[in-house]
Amino acid sequence: MAHIASTSSIETSELPSPIDPIEEEDSPVTTPLDDPPKEKRRQRLLRGIQRISSSPSLAQIGRARSSSSPYGNRGSLSCVSLAAAGPSSGQYASGNFSSGHPSVPGSPNAECLGFEAIETRLATRRVVYASTTCLPTTASLPADIVATKPRSGTIRKPPYDFWVNMPDEIRVHIFSYLRPKELVRISRVSKDFYKFCFDGQLWTRFDATEFYTQIPAESLAKIIVSAGPFVKDLNIRGCLQIEHYKRAEVVVKACKNLINATLEGCRNFQKSTLHSLIRNNDKLANLNLTSMSAVTNTTCKIISQHCPQLESLNVSWCKHMDARGVRTVVRACPKLKDLRAGEIKGFNNLDVAEAIFETNNLERLVLSGCMELDDDALKTMIHGADPEVDILTDRPVVPPRKLRHLDLSRCSQLTDQGVKALGHFVPELEGLQLSGCTSLTDAALEPVLATTPRLTHLELEDLSELTNEVLSEHLAKAPCAPKLEHLSISYCEKLGDTGVLPIIKKCVSLRSVDMDNTRIGDLVLTEAAAMVRSRAARTSTRSSRPRIGLKLVVYDCQMVTWTGIREILSWNAEIRQPSSNTPTYPTEIIGLKCFYGWQQTVEQHTQRVLRGDFAAAGRLERKWADYMQAVEEAGASGAGLRRRRRRAREAQLLHADEEEGGAGAAGRRRARTMATSCSVM
Template identity: 65%
Template sequence: MAEPETNNALPGAAPTTAASPVPEIAVVNGDGLAGEGTDAHAKKSSRQRLLRGLQRISSSPTLAQLGRPRSSSSPYGKHGTLSCVSLASSPSPFGHPSAGSSYFSQMSSADGSSAPTSIPGSPMAELPGFDGIESVLAVRKIETPLSIPTTASVPLELRKKTKTFNLWTNMPHEIKIHVLSFLQPKELVRASRVSKDFYDMCFDGQLWTCFDASEFYKEIPSESLSKIIVAAGPFVKDLNLRGCVQVEHDKRAEMVVKACRNLINATLEGCRNFQRSTLHSLLKSNERLANLNLTGLTAVTNLTCKIIAQSCPHLEMFNVSWCKHVDARGIRLVVEGCHKLTDLRAGEIKGFDNVTVAEAIFKSNNLERLVLAGCNDLNDTALKVMIQGVNPEIDVLTERAIVPPRKLRHLDLSRCSQLTTQGVKSLGYLVPDLEGLQLTGVTHLTDAALEPILDSTPRLTHLELEDLSELTNTLLSEHLARAPCAPCLEHFSISSCENLGDAGMLPVFRNCTSLQSVFLDNTRVSDLALAEAAAMIRERASPLRPLSHPSIGLSLVVYDCQNVTWTGVREVLSRNAEKMKPKRIPGQTTQDVAAPPSEIITLKCFYGWQMTVDEHTKRVLRGDVAAACRLERKWADYMQATEEAGAGGAGGRRRRRRLRETQQVHADEEEAGAPGVIPGRRRARTAGCTVM
């Protein structure tokens, strides 16, 4: 007997020959035996119909629903039936059999089954693309996905062909530099550590056109400072080395000077170690300098001023204040050589009693700011020559010099102790554009020195008259309050003017409605001046808009004023927190809603009251008006109880008890405003033990 083929037939099936290309299929009966048909044509049709049915079942998507749970008993019944079967998969396009397992082998592996593991049958028909009936009659496993994907991934072929786009790498160099220009110098130095490309970009000269080391000069070493300046040298236009004492006379400093050749603004204030030769080299190589600040440098001399006059014709601002080795003769060279000079600051420079220097300043007539603070050599004669020139023509009727008016806008003559009324009086009617005048410490001035100035300066906004003990209230009430500059005056200081009081300041507060800061310390002003100031601020303020906070409208300094009491201070605090109604407009029918004022007063007063005043101001500024009013009321009760306790006569013990109670309430109120303290709760106190 020939051995059966095990490749394409079931166990026990007859071998397939070339004469019979279509083998007969075995029909399984209830006993698991294969029967043979007599009619070949009928058998062939039955086999084809069975195979087509199985294929149709395998392609149905509802196959999972047609099946039923597998029984633990034998899957075969007495009658010839088939369980739910399906094809394992579609025929492989490559001709290989599917990987599914045989139906009969799975059926025979059921738990507790007594059916045979192999079934003898007749030969099976060969189908194209299938190697055996095991692949055709395999159970298909269907797994229901937990979630249906809503997107499809890019195919691998397209994914490999897609080019990755790096935004920063493909960005033009100019745009990268513009992005990095928004970083601060310290941030640029930190970003340079990212990579070599970032290092080259962060030290690109276009990012360092303005180099200001005043914010980090204490942290940057000399080597790093010089390295940055050398790298960006040709691009640097604004150089600020204020306070950089690490810039010394060595190879680094010389490299910095050689690199910077396009400076427009240079600030070397406080660079005490800057040597003279290095400074001169820097000035000679920068002909476009417009602003030069050499404050406090010991290397600056008259020779330096000569080099500036020859090498910097475009100079507009020159500051040599507190340079010990410079005098007025060097200033004259700069004034005569730099015809565009408009800002000259020469505080505490000697030699300004020289008439030649004063005449050079008069002839230039380009200065808009002149700072001569602390120049003790400046006298009346030199000041007159600066303003009127030498031997000017005098008007017979007015006794004024007939000369072109000066262009001065800011004049600082503070601490020029040799000036008197005759010299300062020459400014009258010759400085019509004056906006700021500082005469602090010129102790010999009287009302006659300031009267013509106030009458002829309609743009005056800043006036400082500290320590002028000879001024009287008439100057304030009759001249300043009625001067053309009264509506625009913003800053006014009469500190330590002991003869000035309410008679002069009340008219000033009524007429000078644009005041923003007033210094009245150590004067004779009283509570009336404070009340008038509060009324002036309330008059110009408007009701506060919703969801907004008030701003500081006036800074008032009244400490060391003997006539100022807590009553005047309370008036200011009360007006700061008092609600106001908007001004009525004719024809308006809407209802007015009261609101706190938009501007308040910050007060600097007696140090014992200052903490309460500051706390009250903080509450008003943050919008807590109710808490501010409560603090003001409790503080008033405390001050009143203090005054009663200090009075003599009967009832002293009762007044002292009231004072202690008021002090406790006031302390509770102070603690309520402190952070971390729960409002409305009092701190536990233990009565002190007094030993008799």
């Protein structure tokens, strides 16, 4: 009986008869006459409920109905479990559905109900985890892997906070990759970010030139104050926000470890504030005080007393000081190598010149615009006050200067006698600027060019007395010719092809040549194209892009025609087809600045070459040449004048279309009237 009671459900097709054979042995036989009618109705109701509840559940788990054996190892699934509820239940109370035995393992727990009458409602089975009970029998996963629903009161382990557990040194290093403007922005994210964004280690170099116009004065001062003890490189060039004396004093009190300080353009800085800044920073190595009205000779004296490590000083355009302040700094700062004192008065003082001579540590000396500098002062800076003269060479016996860059532009009182003193005494010279010294002639440059083998930059602008001989016989044959990179001879009206052609041939390292308002012609442009062609390697890679290797400035040169300009354009877009059938492309081209009426075409051509569109560049060059030729023909008098002018107008329109549109260009082209007006201009 216990074995029979262990079954959990009975399928409708296998439902036993009201009188079971097993039940006959233990219980009295009941005839159909004694069975009340309502008992039959109850049995039919129960069978219907079993049919509805059992079959869909079996179909869902993909199993066959339990018609073969109702007493197998696993009971069939059912939603209702029946139990006897009293004497009226008959055979169910003592048969298979005994209420004294629980369901078999693997079947859902069911609530056993008794039935008092036909109107009694049957309770449905309560399923705790339906998805689990409907699964087929398989090996279960370990308990620590199975995701279970957390019980009430269970404390879950919080996720690992990678940022909080990171060392502070690594976090500061991550923030160091951000620019100052970005640091200020992300400081609003959280208090933690705010603390690290204003950490002094991130502000060792404070350059406000990029964002000073977009930050309030209070915020700018706050940043400098919070990072003041760590700031070593301070650049507040043009920061008008902190020009107020109170804000400037706050900045000065905070910064005490400066090495590089740039205060250029802070014109409203008070003298006391500037002096406090200099006194508090005895490690200053580079100091830029350009255009500061607070700078005086007293400021220079304070610099000499508190900045023994000074290496670079810029006091250009400081109107309230003179050369005596420079002398104080030069004598007290033995490490000074870079001195810039443009447009400072009093450089005709021989004591100042002798102080510069005695130090002999200067590598860069900028005296541009010092109108009072004369020949005696310059000779004293190079030779000394009373040097010993060698009777064989007739040169002073003094050690050579260490100057590498010398700027004497716009020193109008200098003549040949003063500039000659540079010869044989500046062997390390790399840059020489003499623009605006209108009194100089060829004699002033001959000894200098012959004794400066490292010269790379030479500016001789507006020296109207120079002739072609100084270029062809001295500069072209000088030891510095192969290394010369920049040459400026603009407004030297006597220079022409005779002097410039040897320079273009010999100076193969040239990167820029300014020749505007001279007498050069198309031969110079042709020679420049040949020089770049010979020194620049070509490539067979179609995707490579050329670069501008030589810049020529030839506007307002009356001898330059469109033929020379076309030579440059043609070479820039040249694609060679050698015998190997592999085309080669240029890697270096010439950037040209010519007449205003031609410059737009030249720029369009250069842009197409730089982006690798050689076909469009060549097409533009050909149409421009046709247009220029038609214009020249139209200007000639005689028969066919009207026909030539019509051809010139047609060529002009075609050239304007190509110049504006190009191959594959999108957008609306320029109007015809504008094209005509621009060409006329």
